[in-house]
Amino acid sequence: MMRRAHTDEMKTSLRADKIIQKLIQEFEKNKELLRQAGWIVSDVNSFEWWDGLKTADEILISSILVQMTKWEIVKKVIERLRQIGLNKLDKLANLSEEEIEELIKGVNFYKTKAKRLKKLATIVKEKGLENIVKNEKTLKEIEGIGDETAESLQLFVANLPVFPRSEYASRILSRILGEKISKKEAKILAESYLKDDVYKLKLFHAGIVTIGKIFCLSKPKCNSCIFKDLCAYYKHVVKS
Ligand code: SF4
Numbered sequence: 450m451m452r453r454a455h456t457d458e459m460k461t462s463l464r465a466d467k468i469i470q471k472l473i474q475e476f477e478k479n480k481e482l483l484r485q486a487g488w489i490v491s492d493v494n495s496f497e498w499w500d501g502l503k504t505a506d507e508i509l510i511s512s513i514l515v516q517m518t519k520w521e522i523v524k525k526v527i528e529r530l531r532q533i534g535l536n537k538l539d540k541l542a543n544l545s546e547e548e549i550e551e552l553i554k555g556v557n558f559y560k561t562k563a564k565r566l567k568k569l570a571t572i573v574k575e576k577g578l579e580n581i582v583k584n585e586k587t588l589k590e591i592e593g594i595g596d597e598t599a600e601s602l603q604l605f606v607a608n609l610p611v612f613p614r615s616e617y618a619s620r621i622l623s624r625i626l627g628e629k630i631s632k633k634e635a636k637i638l639a640e641s642y643l644k645d646d647v648y649k650l651k652l653f654h655a656g657i658v659t660i661g662k663i664f665c666l667s668k669p670k671c672n673s674c675i676f677k678d679l680c681a682y683y684k685h686v687v688k689s
Pocket of ligand 1: 680
């Protein structure tokens with residue numbers, strides 16, 4: 450019985466490896482689709498993956514502003530900060546919470562977020578941005594930064610080989626592989642098969658989020674999905 454369970458595990462693991470490599474190839478071919486969801490496939494160390502933002506500071510600021518707020522609004526605020534030279538955390542650290550509130554008005558919960566930004570800016574000024582983004586524990590201690598955001602910042606700002614846990618990865622891999630894959634299992638699979646390849650980890654996360662936003666919704670739009678030919682859910686549930 451133990452042996453059978455082990456063999457089943459090996460099969461799943463081999464299948465997951467093949468599927469992940471195939472998905473990577475498809476994402477590489479469909480960069481324009483990823484762009485529609487706000488991911489700009491760029492050089493491995495570029496910050497522009499994050500919908501064209503220019504710096505690590507801008508990505509960190511956006512990660513605080515985006516919760517419960519439309520991305521388009523956040524992007525406009527970042528562009529405004531850039532125009533007036535306040536898209537830098539060390540500059541925000543010198544402002545009062547009230548001054549930050551004025552700058553980010555339009556974003557939902559702007560008072561709470563001004564408070565969080567002020568705290569983040571102060572920590573970054575004290576410890577240095579690189580020391581913050583490279584340390585998962587420190588990132589998660591910052592109010593407003595949860596698992597997925599912290600791991601995304603480690604990948605897209607610190608360029609560490611980390612695959613962010615996400616609901617999208619769990620849902621899409623579960624449907625494609627035809628078995629329940631938790632967020633943590635999706636993370637383990639991606640990190641073990643894409644190893645230390647930061648470019649592929651970025652591409653895989655960006656692609657998975659794109660598919661989750663455009664096709665693989667809670668009620669999936671399988672007929673237009675680029676993965677229907679690989680997908681167990683499409684084969685066994687939609688088609689049959
Ligand atoms: S084919 Fe359907 S279930 Fe499969 S990944 Fe695409 S949208 Fe999701």
